[in-house]
Amino acid sequence: xxxxxxxIGKLLKIGVLVSFITVxxxxxxxxxxxxxxxxxxxxxxxxxxxxxxxxxIVTSAFQLGSLGLVQLGLLILVLIQILRVILTIWMFxxxxxxxxxxxxxxxxxxxxxxxxxxxx
Amino acid sequence: MTILLFSGLVLIVSYxxxxxxxxxxxxxxxxxxxxxxxxxxxxxxxxxxxSLISVMATSSGAALAYIKRGYTNIRIGMFLEVGAxxxxxxxxxxxxWIPTSSITILFGIVMLFSAYLTWQRKxxxxxxxxxxxWSTYLKLDGTYKTDSQEINYSVQNVxxxxxxxxxxxxxxxxxxxxxxxxxxxxxxxxxxxxxxxxTSTSNFIIGITAAVSAGIYFSNGYMNPHLxxxxxxxxxxxxxxxxxxxxxxxxxRLRILFTIVILLIGLEMIYKGLTGRL
Numbered sequence: 106x107x108x109x110x111x112x113i114g115k116l117l118k119i120g121v122l123v124s125f126i127t128v129x130x131x132x133x134x135x136x137x138x139x140x141x142x143x144x145x146x147x148x149x150x151x152x153x154x155x156x157x158x159x160x161x162i163v164t165s166a167f168q169l170g171s172l173g174l175v176q177l178g179l180l181i182l183v184l185i186q187i188l189r190v191i192l193t194i195w196m197f198x199x200x201x202x203x204x205x206x207x208x209x210x211x212x213x214x215x216x217x218x219x220x221x222x223x224x225x
Numbered sequence: 226m227t228i229l230l231f232s233g234l235v236l237i238v239s240y241x242x243x244x245x246x247x248x249x250x251x252x253x254x255x256x257x258x259x260x261x262x263x264x265x266x267x268x269x270x271x272x273x274x275x276s277l278i279s280v281m282a283t284s285s286g287a288a289l290a291y292i293k294r295g296y297t298n299i300r301i302g303m304f305l306e307v308g309a310x311x312x313x314x315x316x317x318x319x320x321x322w323i324p325t326s327s328i329t330i331l332f333g334i335v336m337l338f339s340a341y342l343t344w345q346r347k348x349x350x351x352x353x354x355x356x357x358x359w360s361t362y363l364k365l366d367g368t369y370k371t372d373s374q375e376i377n378y379s380v381q382n383v384x385x386x387x388x389x390x391x392x393x394x395x396x397x398x399x400x401x402x403x404x405x406x407x408x409x410x411x412x413x414x415x416x417x418x419x420x421x422x423x424t425s426t427s428n429f430i431i432g433i434t435a436a437v438s439a440g441i442y443f444s445n446g447y448m449n450p451h452l453x454x455x456x457x458x459x460x461x462x463x464x465x466x467x468x469x470x471x472x473x474x475x476x477x478r479l480r481i482l483f484t485i486v487i488l489l490i491g492l493e494m495i496y497k498g499l500t501g502r503l
Contacts, residue, residue, distance in 0.1 A: 186436035
């Protein structure tokens, strides 16, 4: 099989593991502090009460904030999707496959634009 | 309900969603959204955020096992994904002009019809055919390994599959959910791929599609860590389990499972269209 295809598989494996462990640590930490509190997810508040921007999430995660770690794990999950598109671009470039290269470049651009525009 | 109990219960539901998502190529939102909204009374926005996480987690978690076996056809996936992305863009533009309730009902009926087509296909009886010229040109034909042998497969009607993918994109732009089923159908019914190749390839691309919406979901506050924490843990474990199961179960049995699931999606969509709920 194509070595780059195997590389994509490996990337997914490591990426999912890192994301999983980050979320697990954050979640365990959170449960140990608030496990006995009542859950409140019935209403969608007008003002977002939890972390939702990259800078907030990273700052909180580095201070070992439990919910910050969970959100960081989710960001890693999103990052894996971008990285795997980059790897497929590289794969089609190496094989000189014009149409498939253009396809994956197009998908990459849409992905990056949507993430960039929604976070700015 | 305490947070501890809630997390435990959501984790179990997510595990089941992960297994089902990996086996059907649908990502798991099909089970997760109704379960969270109806059983746990979670707000629909948070449920949608959780569903998006579940799609990316299934896609990445299951892919480890699929790629190794050669089930995932990355070439077909990336080629078809272009159609879905363009469709999603058109769908998002149309959303202001089209009454979504009637579209939802129509989509539900399409799902019921597709359930019949999926159930009826006997891929083992189909004779070896030459591939569609586009497939030959793009080298889309592939091979996958079972325990005992290597199986070669050809690829039929590529333009029709691309058209269904575009439609899947329009649907996801218009309705937000349910387009995964059309992606599997594009490969199963138009391209006539082996069932395992269709689901695995669908699983590979749905994570990328979901990532396109992830930024908007984050900044709108749909990603609530209280909920996404047990969902991610449960779905990743379930998806890995599902991927191991996929290798062992025959195509025909998986096909029956998929039929049942899209039948349920169809009914869910018709219910949603008629009542405006979910």
